[in-house]
Amino acid sequence: MLEPEKDRFSLTIERLKYCDAGCDSEAIAGLFTADGRWVVDGEGASLNSREEIRKHFAR
Known part of the structure; x- marks a missing residue:
């Protein structure tokens, strides 16, 4: 198991790959x-499933 900081960094890299590939919403959601829960820093919003x-x- 990865340490939390490394884990979060790895997820960020994977998410960016999927966004660069045309924002694959299924692949991004599959990381969770x-x-x-995804907390959107600076916007005060969160995605809760x-x-x-x-x-x-998908928008």
Whole structure:
């Protein structure tokens, strides 16, 4: 198991790869558990499930 900081960095790199490839919403959402949460820093928002994350990037 990776350390939390390395884990978060690895997820960020994977997410950026998917965004560079045309923003693959399914792949990005697949980085999270079904009840995963994405907090959007600076915007005061959060996405509170894999489905919300997928919908956000499908726009």
